[in-house]
Amino acid sequence: MEKQFLIRPATPGDVPELLRLVKALADYEKMSELAVGTAPMLQEALFGAKPCCEALLVERDGRAVGFALYFTTFSTFLCKPGLYLEDLFVEPESRGLGLGKALLVRLASLAVERGCGRFEWRVLDWNEPSIKFYESLGAALMPTWVLVRMDATGFAALARRP
Template identity: 65%
Template sequence: MIRLATAHDVPAILQLIRALADYEKLSHQVVVTETQLREHLFGPRPYAEVLLAEDAGQVVGYALFFHSYSTFLGRPSLYLEDLFVLPEQRGKGHGKALLARLARLAVDRGCGRFEWMVLDWNTPAIQFYESLGAALSPEWKLCRMTGEALERFAATAA
């Protein structure tokens, strides 16, 4: 079963975020708290939404997503930030069901595209996405500014 998350799901969402970070060997980067997730997902100005995959009443996966905007298309886009299914639950269709529900949301909301990133070493995920019809864009590179670099550059604004 795929469903939209509620504020009651925040502890499960945080557990899945930590499990994703473990899988990607990035646990040291996880500093988010339940309080932050509750505010940012379910507060007065939600920044993102979450779909949950359940199997026999247990949360086994999630997709965290938000809208961006394509100036070229003149339409919103749906951006998938995280997709994760617990390793012991893989191969049962949960990931595909989450992606299909996101694609349905994108179409229903008038989005011109549905996008996400994948780590270059994650061959199983790349093969899975390509099997669904996703095209990887080698010509685009992610730019990121965080921490001190972000603070330093922000200080140059008039």
């Protein structure tokens, strides 16, 4: 079967399409109210003076239908970098064609090229189809690890403490 899609690094001109896909992901995850980022913010994060993340787009028929947004982490135990997948999304009408798997394969290859010790991401506990999909690829859930988060208000307050 001939490959009918293209995976490529996002470019500055892709920011509007990438933001459209981010908002579609937020809708899917029932978190639309949390998707408050803007195109200028995403532009700065990906392509500004100090980029803090990278993105891949997957296209079908010249149209972006999915993305993966990722960044470098570091493992103090391994003393090696890691690759952290912040978000992966494929539009519902393009699912089942191997696009999500192809994005993960590309990221795994990138982790190998960069000498990473880990390739990690999170999945919502209610997202059974994704959990099964990730496990089918050899990923393992880490039930003993709990996500800890401090929002901007919290860390600003902490930073002011003596």
